[in-house]
Amino acid sequence: MKSKFTIFALFTFAMLSWGLYAAMIQAPTEATMGPVQRIFYYHVPCAWVMLLCFPANFLVSIAYLVKRNALLDALAVSTAEVGVVFCTIVLLTGPIWGKPVWGIWWTWDARLTSTLVLWLIYVSYLILRKFSIGGPNPVLAASLAIFGCIDAVFVFGAIRWFRTQHPQPVFGSGPNSGIDPRMLHAFFINIAAFTCLGILLVWLRFVLERIHQKVEEAHAMKALAALPAKVSR
Amino acid sequence: MKFLYAAYIITWVVLITYIGILTRGFKRLQDEVRDLER
Numbered sequence: 383m384k385s386k387f388t389i390f391a392l393f394t395f396a397m398l399s400w401g402l403y404a405a406m407i408q409a410p411t412e413a414t415m416g417p418v419q420r421i422f423y424y425h426v427p428c429a430w431v432m433l434l435c436f437p438a439n440f441l442v443s444i445a446y447l448v449k450r451n452a453l454l455d456a457l458a459v460s461t462a463e464v465g466v467v468f469c470t471i472v473l474l475t476g477p478i479w480g481k482p483v484w485g486i487w488w489t490w491d492a493r494l495t496s497t498l499v500l501w502l503i504y505v506s507y508l509i510l511r512k513f514s515i516g517g518p519n520p521v522l523a524a525s526l527a528i529f530g531c532i533d534a535v536f537v538f539g540a541i542r543w544f545r546t547q548h549p550q551p552v553f554g555s556g557p558n559s560g561i562d563p564r565m566l567h568a569f570f571i572n573i574a575a576f577t578c579l580g581i582l583l584v585w586l587r588f589v590l591e592r593i594h595q596k597v598e599e600a601h602a603m604k605a606l607a608a609l610p611a612k613v614s615r
Numbered sequence: 616m617k618f619l620y621a622a623y624i625i626t627w628v629v630l631i632t633y634i635g636i637l638t639r640g641f642k643r644l645q646d647e648v649r650d651l652e653r
Contacts, residue, residue: 402623421622428626467633474629475622482618579630586637593644600651 387585394582397575401427404568412565421479423568426552427576428471433538434580435465436504440531443524455520456591457584462507462527464583468576469501484547492540493548500537503530 405423412419439461446454476494477487488494507530510523541548552561561569 417616418618420619424623424626467629471626471629474625478618478622478625583633583637586634590637590640590644593641593648597644597647597651604651 387582390578390585391582394575394578397571397578401568401572401575404571409565409568410562415483418479418482421475423572424576425472425475425479426569427572428468428475430573431576431580432465432468432472433534434577435461435468435584436500436534437531439465439504439527440534443527447521447524452595453592456588456595458520458524458527459508459511459591460584460587462504462511462530463587464580466501466504466508467583468580469497469504473497473501480547489547491546491548492544493537493546496533496537496540500530500533503533 401423405420409420409423411417439458442454442458442461445451446458476497480489481487503526507523507526510519510526513519540546541550560566
């Protein structure tokens, strides 16, 4: 298991290096926006990983509500946390790209606002989990994840359903949509690299959560074992 | 160019910070496991 993880980590590192080279060197400079358009090669793959993590969290949360399995609970918290990390990157790189191109850091359009709401929902989810001591809180958190996923669908569809400051979809939004093949190459390498990074982080966080669950269980057993001695005193 | 570099640097700062938090979590749990085994 450890060697598989190391091999996958090395592969991810190689992919990310290739992705960085493709984005900064291989891809041509965009005619209208100039070099700042290269933020696209990090901003969109991070949004992609975010929109993989949150629906995955939704599915795992539903499965947890049905089966009440600790493994599913660990996977739920892992996908939510990694999703929040990538959502944070999206919310930081977006305004950095927006300022030189739009002239403003932020605007309350449907895409940007729904992404911020998504971040807030999942941060609430993580806070709820962090301060839950037994009881029904994992169930409450799983229920919150369902609302989060509804917002994730809204984030995805916002630029298709509303007129927004955020650009329309690059692919499949009309006869003139699409990008230069060299840009497409850099884009797909980064999509693959960041997907691998997302899987790697979820894997790492899942292992951590499993150890945490076992430690909590051991503490509970120890406390139970100490109980009769205290009572008999 | 500064906006481009800022975006790339921020991405890696967030990711490396998160990996650091996970590594610290591992170390803390390893210590706890050692204490429980004693």
